[in-house]
Amino acid sequence: MAAVLVIEDDDRIRLSLALALEDEGYAVREAPTAEEGLIAQRREPADTVLVDLMLPGIDGFECIRELRRDGDVPIIAISARSDTHDIVAALEAGADDYVVKPVEVKELSARMRAVRRRTRTAASPVSALVFGELEIRPEAGEVLRHGEPVAVTRTEFRLLCELADHAGRVLSRQQLLERVWEYSIGDERLVDVHVGRLRQKIEDNPAAPRHLVTVRGLGYKLQR
């Protein structure tokens, strides 16, 4: 049974989410603060973490950064505001996706399934894709740069594989949202922020990318 950690300071929301998610088949762990959540996650890692952004003490953004430092656990931010600023900040801190309160439990469950996927949807039996100094091993779930492993999250890995599968061709933000996040219609900033994070890890100069390039007005492509 997949385990989910819910870090939410509002007791009633936490309790109701726990009940509803258990109905969806998750083993739910609860934490009312970021501090308690981080300890719980280090002691016994859950498969997915839901983080409310407005927490007392350490706030949600810092909590996401800490969780990300520890590993690649899928993180979904729960925001009480749909303001641009909060959501982009949460994604930049390392969240894989976000939902805005009030969210339907079915929707939340679908988001959790999408970010937990380890491999890409269209699996082609290729052991390694090489882009200059960059090597992607879809089956092993590894990315090597100059032969050294690069630590990428699952979402970043799926994004990279999707672009690598269509090497040299442009994928629009909406296509990437569909294939990586399973959104029929989604927020394009998800793609932009993840591409930015990926560039930090795989490009020599992230400000002037050589492999993962932006095609103005169309989307992104991966090239040698």
Added chain:
Amino acid sequence: MAGFAASALLLSTSVALLSYELTRRSLLAERERTAIRVTYFDATVVQSGLASERPDIVDVLRSLDTGAIRRPVLRRDGTWYARNADAGVTSAVPESLRQLAEQGRPGVQRVRVDGHSALAVAVPLGGSTVFYEVHSLQELEKTFRTLALVLALVGGATAVAGAGAGWYVTRYVLRPLTSVATAAQEIAGGDLTARLDPATEPELARLASSFNGMVDQLSRRLERDRRFAADVSHELRSPLQTLAAAASVLAKRRAQLDMRSATAVALVTDEVARFQALVTDLLELARGDQPPERTAVDLADLARQVCRSRGLPADVVRVDGAADPTWRVDRRRFEQVLANLIDNADRHGGGAVAVRVGHAAGVRYLEVDDEGPGVSAEDREAIFYRFFRGRPANARGDSDGTGLGLALVAEHVTAHGGHVLVTDRPGGGARFRVELPERAS
């Protein structure tokens, strides 16, 4: 300014013409009186000269001290007598004056001699003798020319001065008012940052500062209202989250409940869902007047995605002709425009039968057709109001929706500089049409 110049020119021209005419008349009359007086004096001299025995008429005429401006002639018994130098003058005496004088009556007449105007004066001396004098008006003509020139100059100067006054008025009195009008227009158009600069219009500093004060107050009030709506919606989110999660737990167990409880749970679940939609729409409305974040969006593609996400076949979406379906709009907001129009068709029109993207005559349009009962003419404006509830016979906003869907459509489209309207679909049903000016999309 041109108006000022034109009226100044008109006024000065009339004044100049009037003064010229009055002066000319009075000078002419004066000159005529003088001419008559002088002629009578000369006539007396001539008459006394003729009184002698066998007078030499030409000598008598020569004895007159006439200078160059008046030339005497005498007609006696049908013969003209003139000084040698004045030989041609006789022809200047008009026939009518001659006949009058020969009947014994004196007369005066304006004539032209050698292309100049002159005055012919006739004084009968008794018998068949008439004394004539032709007075040249050349000097007077010169005076008139000078007068005309001076008046024309004065008129021109007045017109220029009028134009100057007009320029001054426009520059210092009317232009500041124009900037007030422009600012007011901008504010009415939704730009609450428009202000007047009191420094550039020192004459209107007080007006500018009170105008700015009024706008400040207005925008603070609007901002307060908007924040209140946003705050209320935010505060509703947390309890709604609890309700939504708890309701889903209850809904899962509906089968284990008795009929009454199951019905109650179904009601709670439905209403929580509607409540959620309402809060989301209210928040959207609260920030709806913010400027759109425009990017290139393939509207046909977006429409197909919206259709797919609602289980509609994507082939209801069509691009008219060779229109470019890429619009420069806020993607999120146009997704909502499409979703709300399609949901509206679904709820009240039996589902969308066509979604068209196209452009015509400088306008980009998006149409959503349904085959429902249509919208009655009197509701076609009100249907876009918040919480509009249709007439019972033709209800469009019923308990399913939030009552804000079409209002949001209108708000998003207006924020993009366009408008939305509803008409009849040929063949029955309603047609919702969004139009954006080409330059703004």
